[in-house]
Amino acid sequence: MKFKVTDLDISTGGTLVAVLNHKDATMLDLHTGDRLHITRGRKSAVAVLDIAESSKAVKPGRIGLMEEVIRKVGAKNSCVVNVNLDKKPKSIALIRKKLEGKTLSDDDLFTIIEDIVKNKLTSVEITYFVAAGFTRGFNLVETVSLTKAMINTGDVLKVGGYPIVDKHCIGGVAGNRTTMVVVPILIAAGYCVPKTSSRSITSPAGTSDTMEVLCDVELDVKSIKKVVDKVGGCMVWGGAVNLAPADDKIITVEHPLSVDAEGQLLASILAKKGSVSATHILVDIPVGRGAKVSSMMKARRLKGLFIKVGKKLGMKIRVIITDGSEPIGNGIGPSLEARDVLWVLSNDSNAPKDLRRKSLMMAAEIMRAYPLSDWKSKHGYRYAKSILDSGKAMEVMQSIIKKQGARITSVDKIKLGKISFDVKSAGKGKIVRIDNKSISRIAKVAGAPFDKGAGIYLHHHVGDQVDKGDTIFTIYAENKQKMSYAKEFMKQYDGIVIR
Amino acid sequence: MKFKVTDLDISTGGTLVAVLNHKDATMLDLHTGDRLHITRGRKSAVAVLDIAESSKAVKPGRIGLMEEVIRKVGAKNSCVVNVNLDKKPKSIALIRKKLEGKTLSDDDLFTIIEDIVKNKLTSVEITYFVAAGFTRGFNLVETVSLTKAMINTGDVLKVGGYPIVDKHCIGGVAGNRTTMVVVPILIAAGYCVPKTSSRSITSPAGTSDTMEVLCDVELDVKSIKKVVDKVGGCMVWGGAVNLAPADDKIITVEHPLSVDAEGQLLASILAKKGSVSATHILVDIPVGRGAKVSSMMKARRLKGLFIKVGKKLGMKIRVIITDGSEPIGNGIGPSLEARDVLWVLSNDSNAPKDLRRKSLMMAAEIMRAYPLSDWKSKHGYRYAKSILDSGKAMEVMQSIIKKQGARITSVDKIKLGKISFDVKSAGKGKIVRIDNKSISRIAKVAGAPFDKGAGIYLHHHVGDQVDKGDTIFTIYAENKQKMSYAKEFMKQYDGIVIR
Numbered sequence: 001m002k003f004k005v006t007d008l009d010i011s012t013g014g015t016l017v018a019v020l021n022h023k024d025a026t027m028l029d030l031h032t033g034d035r036l037h038i039t040r041g042r043k044s045a046v047a048v049l050d051i052a053e054s055s056k057a058v059k060p061g062r063i064g065l066m067e068e069v070i071r072k073v074g075a076k077n078s079c080v081v082n083v084n085l086d087k088k089p090k091s092i093a094l095i096r097k098k099l100e101g102k103t104l105s106d107d108d109l110f111t112i113i114e115d116i117v118k119n120k121l122t123s124v125e126i127t128y129f130v131a132a133g134f135t136r137g138f139n140l141v142e143t144v145s146l147t148k149a150m151i152n153t154g155d156v157l158k159v160g161g162y163p164i165v166d167k168h169c170i171g172g173v174a175g176n177r178t179t180m181v182v183v184p185i186l187i188a189a190g191y192c193v194p195k196t197s198s199r200s201i202t203s204p205a206g207t208s209d210t211m212e213v214l215c216d217v218e219l220d221v222k223s224i225k226k227v228v229d230k231v232g233g234c235m236v237w238g239g240a241v242n243l244a245p246a247d248d249k250i251i252t253v254e255h256p257l258s259v260d261a262e263g264q265l266l267a268s269i270l271a272k273k274g275s276v277s278a279t280h281i282l283v284d285i286p287v288g289r290g291a292k293v294s295s296m297m298k299a300r301r302l303k304g305l306f307i308k309v310g311k312k313l314g315m316k317i318r319v320i321i322t323d324g325s326e327p328i329g330n331g332i333g334p335s336l337e338a339r340d341v342l343w344v345l346s347n348d349s350n351a352p353k354d355l356r357r358k359s360l361m362m363a364a365e366i367m368r369a370y371p372l373s374d375w376k377s378k379h380g381y382r383y384a385k386s387i388l389d390s391g392k393a394m395e396v397m398q399s400i401i402k403k404q405g406a407r408i409t410s411v412d413k414i415k416l417g418k419i420s421f422d423v424k425s426a427g428k429g430k431i432v433r434i435d436n437k438s439i440s441r442i443a444k445v446a447g448a449p450f451d452k453g454a455g456i457y458l459h460h461h462v463g464d465q466v467d468k469g470d471t472i473f474t475i476y477a478e479n480k481q482k483m484s485y486a487k488e489f490m491k492q493y494d495g496i497v498i499r
Numbered sequence: 500m501k502f503k504v505t506d507l508d509i510s511t512g513g514t515l516v517a518v519l520n521h522k523d524a525t526m527l528d529l530h531t532g533d534r535l536h537i538t539r540g541r542k543s544a545v546a547v548l549d550i551a552e553s554s555k556a557v558k559p560g561r562i563g564l565m566e567e568v569i570r571k572v573g574a575k576n577s578c579v580v581n582v583n584l585d586k587k588p589k590s591i592a593l594i595r596k597k598l599e600g601k602t603l604s605d606d607d608l609f610t611i612i613e614d615i616v617k618n619k620l621t622s623v624e625i626t627y628f629v630a631a632g633f634t635r636g637f638n639l640v641e642t643v644s645l646t647k648a649m650i651n652t653g654d655v656l657k658v659g660g661y662p663i664v665d666k667h668c669i670g671g672v673a674g675n676r677t678t679m680v681v682v683p684i685l686i687a688a689g690y691c692v693p694k695t696s697s698r699s700i701t702s703p704a705g706t707s708d709t710m711e712v713l714c715d716v717e718l719d720v721k722s723i724k725k726v727v728d729k730v731g732g733c734m735v736w737g738g739a740v741n742l743a744p745a746d747d748k749i750i751t752v753e754h755p756l757s758v759d760a761e762g763q764l765l766a767s768i769l770a771k772k773g774s775v776s777a778t779h780i781l782v783d784i785p786v787g788r789g790a791k792v793s794s795m796m797k798a799r800r801l802k803g804l805f806i807k808v809g810k811k812l813g814m815k816i817r818v819i820i821t822d823g824s825e826p827i828g829n830g831i832g833p834s835l836e837a838r839d840v841l842w843v844l845s846n847d848s849n850a851p852k853d854l855r856r857k858s859l860m861m862a863a864e865i866m867r868a869y870p871l872s873d874w875k876s877k878h879g880y881r882y883a884k885s886i887l888d889s890g891k892a893m894e895v896m897q898s899i900i901k902k903q904g905a906r907i908t909s910v911d912k913i914k915l916g917k918i919s920f921d922v923k924s925a926g927k928g929k930i931v932r933i934d935n936k937s938i939s940r941i942a943k944v945a946g947a948p949f950d951k952g953a954g955i956y957l958h959h960h961v962g963d964q965v966d967k968g969d970t971i972f973t974i975y976a977e978n979k980q981k982m983s984y985a986k987e988f989m990k991q992y993d994g995i996v997i998r
Contacts, residue, residue, distance in 0.1 A: 200525065
């Protein structure tokens, strides 16, 4: 059937969409979500049908095309294209199968994940997949298949060296930049650590945002390999490379209802590890108010699942459950966190003790779990400490920064926000709680992570005694407006409790 | 927080949508699907947030508004609006509750359905509701609550008379215009029948499309009442009035995966009946190849559910399971079906026997199930036949047509498509099958239901012996192009099997 093109001048960034008037759709027995094969000359595209009820958007006889489709078929406004009904992706029947409570095979899950990655499914269809996984659950075999599918529908980084070590933190704790301390210690000890991290999703800074203060983090696969081969590891942004890309698309529909099936969560995390060929992994599950995992019971359950699924994937996984009830480190925001990290690595007196302690503990945990020699396994903590104290970890960090296009190499070059504001205690007492969510929120309103220098510096931690007028924390922002927003937000939240 | 408006010049027709640049969204800790309260002067609107990754669509500092929001807050391009985070609708937590497998209360279901009707939920959120209902199932109490919620979130038609009778056909059978014969018979017998019908959704004609050939069907509630009070019943389009409006919005997200939870199906049907205050109902479940219900087992299960749910709603429900394997009547398409109906009502020799028989059987079924007197209950079929044969049913039909703004009152005034084409038998044999879906599809491609005169006239039915060259059916269309489309489609389908 032939239709004249109406250029809708809209871009979806995801699924290809074409719009028909409801009269044409009825005549052709077409429904929202049907797939149309659109051809112009030798170029063609498959788009998802949307139906316009009024003639204002798309008149009968016309087909409205979004930018991506226009480009793909080389169409212009009012040119004629050929339109045929295409089969729906096979994955739709498979999603329905899961919705009906049946088990999906390895092939089934690969088909679904591949169609998600290739933008062949609509958000409504992906939602059915997420809902099916949540209500019916994924068994162990399915979770393994899902993980493999997520790995194999993207690029896989292959580097030399063994064991290839990775760490993951379930998240939700402000500050907590242990990765940037642990990775240099492990590399100095002889492990291969090709670390990819995320940027901030809901926090004032992800590891990549913080690392970016010091050097480039958007490297392609080839450059990553070069750095890893030279230094023994790297710290880059996973989003710049096509590693396990399905995750981002699934997260978008999970968010509205905060739906995250355990199988889905495990697969997402382990796929990212598998995509860098990691063989030995440490998973940190912080538990506590404001952290992502709030109960010990859920943390223990997750721990068991990680180990079981890892085994089937041929990954060695060690899981630690840590205290996630308050921020780790003093700085919150990219530059402030980068400063904390460099202070720790250079054994500066300003180094936040909790960040140093947690990083050493984690490095030691990995060394004990996956020993490179007998002595090191028995004395993990002392060995990790010796590497940090000797300055060897800092040396490794400097090499990584240099190989990744250094921006800043010493602490005193780190610039904080132009404007600062001290928040003082209204009375005398003991700090009994510092809430992760509230503190994170203020840092974000002040401009983090986009304004690198913005954020919060905590002068005190839980348990400290403070007098009236003592500065509890300092807010940094790049301009007055953002500072005023931060102050406004502060009034609404009681993030720090003093009694 | 203040933002400058970017007029997106798009209309969604449903949920109100506002778009922020991803930098602003991160700073404000906002996510896709969050609700924004947008104010300009005294006008305000709550919109669902969408996030633009590039600055092309919406720049930082700007808020992109769709047409409906622009109108609601009285904004113009580049004017400043105030934006605050609004609470998510309570229904979202309730949908999650159902997704977790918990039972929803009467109030819970009302809240969800009300938010759907008020366009407060996104398609992803409604999809979670549908998926939850499908995977977790609705129990009897929930189904009743769902039905009541669907009734009470729209208008309810209140008319005089008792019993108020309604009929419903699960659908999928071509032709099958029994309603337009049954309703006049029942009204002539003394029942009150305020009949609302649908327009075509997937068929070449709905009852309303066919009735519209003869008179107006888009009446408001006040006019409907007038007609019912005068004549004892009516035949109007349910879509013109706000009766149980939730259904349409739910159907949109059900379609992509053909998900229809039984509880949902029952609630949709019975809500439409409840919204006209029906007290006594006949449900027709045609079973057979190509019909909506394909197995006898599913039909029997549905029958049991209808009776149970009806009881709890205080409705008397009678369910009949009929043969849905081939079309009923000879005409398929609005004018052709209207002609069949008038032929039956006027006892014309051209009247299709199967339509007459099924209509009489259904009228009799209702009379026996819900007798107005002893005699009539025992002799339902004979009584229905006497009304039809005496011309009383035709008299009632003429009154309805007159009261609903008559267009055509006699058969010979009905205009069929300007062009016709006879499809002839290629050989000698017996017709063993006429497929509903294929025949419907050809009629639609020929222009039905939008071209009232378009469609198909069947000269033969299953079981008939035909010779080579005999006309099996005639296609009617309004122009050459549509006729050529219909012929093209015919080649691909073997709707009629002769052996």
